[in-house]
Amino acid sequence: MNPWYSVLISLFIVIGLVLIALIGVGSIGLNSLFGVYIPYVAFAVFIIGFIWRVVEWARAPVPFKIPTTGGQGKSLPWMKHEKLDSPFTTGQVIVRMLLEVFLFRSLFRNVKGELRGGPRLTFASSKWLWLFGILFHYSFLTIVLRHLRFFTEPVPQWVQLISSLDGFFEILVPTFFLTDAAFLLAATLLFLRRVVIPQVRYISLPNDYFPLLLILGIGISGILMRQVFHVDLEKVKELAIGLAAFSPTVPKELGSVFYVHLFLVSVLAAYIPWSKIMHAAGVFMSPTRNMANNNRAVRHINPWNYPVKVHTYEEYEDDFRAKMKEVGLPVDKE
Numbered sequence: 001m002n003p004w005y006s007v008l009i010s011l012f013i014v015i016g017l018v019l020i021a022l023i024g025v026g027s028i029g030l031n032s033l034f035g036v037y038i039p040y041v042a043f044a045v046f047i048i049g050f051i052w053r054v055v056e057w058a059r060a061p062v063p064f065k066i067p068t069t070g071g072q073g074k075s076l077p078w079m080k081h082e083k084l085d086s087p088f089t090t091g092q093v094i095v096r097m098l099l100e101v102f103l104f105r106s107l108f109r110n111v112k113g114e115l116r117g118g119p120r121l122t123f124a125s126s127k128w129l130w131l132f133g134i135l136f137h138y139s140f141l142t143i144v145l146r147h148l149r150f151f152t153e154p155v156p157q158w159v160q161l162i163s164s165l166d167g168f169f170e171i172l173v174p175t176f177f178l179t180d181a182a183f184l185l186a187a188t189l190l191f192l193r194r195v196v197i198p199q200v201r202y203i204s205l206p207n208d209y210f211p212l213l214l215i216l217g218i219g220i221s222g223i224l225m226r227q228v229f230h231v232d233l234e235k236v237k238e239l240a241i242g243l244a245a246f247s248p249t250v251p252k253e254l255g256s257v258f259y260v261h262l263f264l265v266s267v268l269a270a271y272i273p274w275s276k277i278m279h280a281a282g283v284f285m286s287p288t289r290n291m292a293n294n295n296r297a298v299r300h301i302n303p304w305n306y307p308v309k310v311h312t313y314e315e316y317e318d319d320f321r322a323k324m325k326e327v328g329l330p331v332d333k334e
């Protein structure tokens with residue numbers, strides 16, 4: 001497929017989703033559908049789909065021990081063992097996994113290959129993707145945690161603390177959150193990276209662009225709601241707490257932008273289990289990450305092995321002991 005089609009298809013789908021919510025609530029007045037039924041269905045699809053995917057992965061046989069290594073494995077005592085890059089024990093695997101999950105360690109070692117005059121293939125360190133990745137994920141996490149203020153009464157102190165730290169510089173009224181800026185910047189750069197770099201554009205599909213554009217749509221509608229259209233937060237809270245307690249009431253006064261936001265979030269939730277966003281769970285289930293490089297010390301049993309009729313040395317010797325002794329071959333048992 002022409003790479004540009006992937007961008008356009010994804011863009012049109014996201015614009016279409018925004019229009020569906022605007023028309024659905026603004027013109028037809030389907031507030032309950034967009035405020036209650038769709039979020040519930042989306043959340044159910046998310047939970048069931050997520051569990052289903054993880055169970056499928058857990059059930060998949062792992063015929064070989066295939067940890068990705070990036071350094072010297074445990075060997076002779078005088079050879080320096082790279083514990084994180086070639087973990088030997090479960091503890092080392094856990095430390096490597098934690099660094100991967102919280103700091104994106106493998107992405108930090110990202111390199112960019114380039115053909116220079118000669119032609120000569122050179123590799124140089126490339127930290128941009130790591131930086132945008134970290135910025136994107138941590139701002140996303142902070143925003144989601146801050147949103148707990150809509151679902152809780154009283155709002156936990158730590159949620160208030162995150163909000164006040166995030167709005168520390170008190171720019172604009174209401175305060176513009178730092179993570180909102182970081183989130184928009186990082187998501188935009190991750191999107192532009194796919195569009196601008198020809199090699200990345202070539203391998204990108206609608207499933208790469210769509211989640212980025214959808215998430216950008218969620219961020220933009222959220223920021224518009226906070227800074228421009230000003231939604232009644234008491235009413236949002238009424239709906240959110242009602243949804244969480246399974247006894248929702250749909251306040252009339254919530255504007256269309258709120259429903260666009262909620263609809264895009266619902267679509268994201270329902271889409272996650274079937275998309276690349278499942279890497280959040282996949283990283284834990286990946287044999288290249290969750291196995292120790294201890295093949296020689298601990299035998300890995302291939303679940304595909306079928307029972308093989310073997311002829312052991314003991315049996316061989318029993319069969320041929322007399323003949324072996326006759327020609328002077330050593331035997332284990334007399």
Ligand code: HEM
Binds near residue numbers: 227
């Ligand atoms: C993936 C989940 C979500 C993301 C990434 C997201 C993102 C955002 C962002 C970036 C903002 C801008 C202001 C801020 O950061 O607080 C925002 C605002 C807002 N979001 Fe969300 N949102 C999500 C889910 C939800 C849900 C489920 C609700 C429904 C209760 C909601 C309701 C709101 C409201 C009412 C605002 C305006 C806040 C204000 O005026 O202070 N969001 N959202």
